[in-house]
Amino acid sequence: MTSLIATLDPGSRAATRGLSDIAIRNLFVIPTIVFLIIFNIFPLLYSLGYSFTDFRASTKDPANFIGLKNYMDLLSDPNIWSNFTITAQYVIVSVTGQVIVGFGLALLLNRSFPLKGLVTTLLLLPMMLSMAVVGLFWKLLYDPNFGIINYALGLGKFEWLANPKFALYAVALTDVWMWSPFVMLLSLAGLSAVPKHLYEAASIDRASRLYTFFRITLPLVAPILLIAIIFRTMEAFKTFDLAYVMTSQPTTEVVSIRLYKMAFQEWQTGKSCALAYIVLIMVLCITNVYVKYLNKAKER
Amino acid sequence: MARIRLENISKNFGPHTAVEDLDLDIADGEFFVLLGPTGAGKTTTLRMIAGLDKPTVGRIFINEANVNDWGPAERDVALVLQQYSLYPRLTVRDNLAFPLRSRVRNLAPAEIDQRIDYAARTLRITHLLDRKTDRLSGGEMQRVSIGRAIVREPQVFLMDEPLSALDAKLREALRTELKDLQRRLGATFIFVTHDQVEAMTMGDRIAILNRGQIVQVGAPQDVYSNPRDTFVASFVGAPAINLLKGEVQGGRAVVTPKSFELPVAGQAPGAGSYIFGIRPEDVRVESGAPVEGRVHDIENHGIEKIITVRVNEHFVRASIPARVDVALEEVIRFGWNAEKLIYFDPRTGINTRHQIA
Structure with a gap:
């Protein structure tokens, strides 16, 4: 009789195993929540508070509440707007480049050929390197005196990173090199999910390859490609390491570099918090536009 | 319209022989069924006729022309698969127009509309024309796939188990419709199935395949009452012999x-x-x-x-x-x-x- 109850009651059965499902769930979830609160949510709210003060982390002066002054100052500062313009240029160039190169690579890889696994893995390597390392060695590649890029292109002593006109694009090119594999990986997943029989039907229906691409491939890969674009846009928008390591031109001062300087060189802690919030809101807005498109793409 | 001839066709996938030394002569306007259990080589045979796979050995003729080196587009065949293979994100009308808008055909828009109307009326899907294909039921989707074959007015209709994903009632209804359609169009149909009921009810002639080889070719009644061997005898007929x-x-x-x-x-x-x-x-x-x-x-x-x-x-x-x-x-x-x-x-x-x- 007792054994019968033991088999029927899930609670007592779990007790014999040592830990109940609820205990296991708590064991995994509670540390996560604690970490999230300490390292994410608390600083987020705390910095929101600071963004309304004139606080400076370098002095002992108490923080004075100054209302929206930080926000008003920032939004009316033409220098900040130029930082945003530079960031936008950077985002557009690097994300477009990554989508074209990444999706193109995915199309090339989406067939069977010898050593396919090895080739794919090699192509993914840039993505796994550290940003700072990538920045440093691309600086060497771009070097006007001994860099291999000028040598290969026969450009003589062309200045890439010291040239205010080209520096931003040179950094964006490095970003394209590094992150195209990410777009490639997601696109490849999308491409391999397109049913093969659709292509067979199209070939029997005498559809041209271009028509097949725009009518079958692209619509079916679009949702996952959009996800890749969302990720890359968010990342490019807050890019810091590459530009910071590679050059220090005023024309490459993207908004995160401005933010860094404001916070840790000029010690305008309160004002930099406000700028960080402006960036956050912008990224959220852009992401929302994409998500809207994504939902539409999935609906259709 | 077309006569199809296969001459000692074999197809190997690596060491595996899918079809071995196959000979078939399918008359113009015939409803021809390839019947056999899973893995018998029916689909491989059909894909070779469609031009999606190339035979390892042997020759394929459509209307006396050797089509071995022709691609699927040049053979002018229509293929209906078990998976509905409709183009995503398009309406039923656009799906039907898809094969007609190919530049190779160069059809006038009025002609395209006329053919779509005809196919839609034939399959009774006129009311669905402006719907997106993912809002259709299985039976409706399969009708659209068949419609996409009809609008092309091809020489040959190839069908690979088009009914097996449908429920029993619908399968029965479409069976009659397909047979009726074939009679009206007077076209050559090659129909692959593992369901002997479909073969018996629809086929003018049946070829029974087993392990890549043809066991028997004949009219349904002939195959039923005079099976070549115990395999055919037990495969055809329910309840079993x-x-x-x-x-x-x-x-x-x-x-x-x-x-x-x-x-x-x-x-x-x-x-x-x-x-x-x-x-x-x-x-x-x-x-x-x-x-x-x-x-x-x-x-x-x-x-x-x-x-x-x-x-x-x-x-x-x-x-x-x-x-x-x-x-x-x-x-x-x-x-x-x-x-x-x-x-x-x-x-x-x-x-x-x-x-x-």
Whole structure:
């Protein structure tokens, strides 16, 4: 009789195993929540508070509440707007480049050929390197005196990173090199999910390859490609390491570099918090536009 | 319209032989069914006719032209697959227009509309034309796929189990519709299926495939009443044929090991060992019949009952009218219609009548 109850009651059965499902769930979830609160949510709210003060982390002066002054100052500062313009240029160039190169690579890889696994893995390597390392060695590649890029292109002593006109694009090119594999990986997943029989039907229906691409491939890969674009846009928008390591031109001062300087060189802690919030809101807005498109793409 | 000829076609996938030394001659305007179990090579054969796969050996002719080197687009065939293969994100109308908008055809928009209208009316999907394809039911999607084949007015319709993903009622309805469609269009249809009911009801002729080889080609009735071997006999027909091992001795069929004996008819071969094949409808259950057995199982099919009779260790299926009352384990008597008895060689499984011919 007792054994019968033991088999029927899930609670007592779990007790014999040592830990109940609820205990296991708590064991995994509670540390996560604690970490999230300490390292994410608390600083987020705390910095929101600071963004309304004139606080400076370098002095002992108490923080004075100054209302929206930080926000008003920032939004009316033409220098900040130029930082945003530079960031936008950077985002557009690097994300477009990554989508074209990444999706193109995915199309090339989406067939069977010898050593396919090895080739794919090699192509993914840039993505796994550290940003700072990538920045440093691309600086060497771009070097006007001994860099291999000028040598290969026969450009003589062309200045890439010291040239205010080209520096931003040179950094964006490095970003394209590094992150195209990410777009490639997601696109490849999308491409391999397109049913093969659709292509067979199209070939029997005498559809041209271009028509097949725009009518079958692209619509079916679009949702996952959009996800890749969302990720890359968010990342490019807050890019810091590459530009910071590679050059220090005023024309490459993207908004995160401005933010860094404001916070840790000029010690305008309160004002930099406000700028960080402006960036956050912008990224959220852009992401929302994409998500809207994504939902539409999935609906259709 | 087209006549299709396959000449000793073989297809290997690596070491695996999918189709071996296949010969077929399909007449213009024929509804031809390729029937066989999974892995028999039916789909491979169809894909080779479509041009999606190339034969390893052999030649394919469409209307006397050798099409071995032609791509699927040049062969002017239409293919309907089991998966509906509709183009995503397009309406039904755009899906139907898809094959017509190809630059190769260069059709006027009015002509395209006319063909879509015709196909939609034929398949009764006119009311669905402006719907997106992912809002359709399985039956509707399959109709659209068939419609996409019709608008092209191809030489040949190739269909790879187009009905097997549908539910039973719809399958039955579309079966009739397809046969009717083929008759109206007068087109050559090649239809792949593993369902012998589809083959029997739709085909003008059936080719039965097993393990990459053709076992028998013939009209449904012919295949049913005169199967080439035990494989065809048991694959075609539901309920399945009774196959009983035994011997012919002095004008009687003796089912062994010693179980029961029944008379044979005049066309019987000489004495020796055979596998006797008898269809359930040719087994007669009546009070005066020579053999006694017990009712082992009863299946009610509405218009008839299929009963399994147990005689020692042998089981014999018989179809009886539904109104006859029988109970499990009831003792009954049965005989058979000796004229319909088929004699198979016990070693090769081949019908003795085919061996002579």
